[in-house]
Amino acid sequence: MKKTIIIKGIKGNDFKIDPNDKLSVKIAMLFEGHCTIGVYEAIKKYGYTEQRYYQLLKEYNKKGSEGIRDKKRGSNKRPVRNKEITNQIIRHRFLDTEASTEVRSQKLKQNGYNVSVRSVERTITEYGLQKKLINLTLKKKKKIK
Template identity: 55%
Template structure:
């Protein structure tokens, strides 16, 4: 039988007890099922004692019967995949970037939304940076003389060499 004293839980028997860890959800759920099914407590009382609903108790019981104790471990919640940046959307972002290399992430996002792909500007920026599609810095800037350019990744100032404007 499981005993709860304050925030500590014990599995106890006629010869002694075992202290349960707080993060051991499988043992706690198994103890609830044991008390409900084997100790005669019933589903409603056992579920209430452990902070579950009767419906959840029966769900856990079915999972335990079909898959064993591993089924009592909580699964990851939330989205399992990336539903905004699908493979097709990534291909479209890359396509738009190559078609118009001067287009900003906002412009590309707007074009994709118009084509029926709901995507945020930040998602487009992530794809551009993940695939290395950032705009190249033009080192030669005619008429401006010597300038310092901030490097994108290292954030350090670099001084480009002078170049011939005709070579651009």
């Protein structure tokens, strides 16, 4: 568990900050670095790099506290392969087992589903729907005998 961050106040009135409150920690670091103990002492105290300190300072100067708030990570795009498209890919795989992924992708596009060849390949691989090579090798062995 992290220790409570304390900013020394006048007349013994210290200001305590919960280390789990990321926004308060960042603001306190910027405040102390800019106004009281200096940048190097502040980054040492709060465990940030100098580069990150100046990134946060720049964002704070541009947008205020909203600029330094932790943002949701990852892509903002909606995933292409939702449940309906996944079901359609699997359906097309069973309807025409000999068709290539390019043909399946084209059929889905014709039906109004915007899905790439790569997405079709991923879905087929994830659900283990590739052609089984064991059957092909057994057929070859039977022909040889």
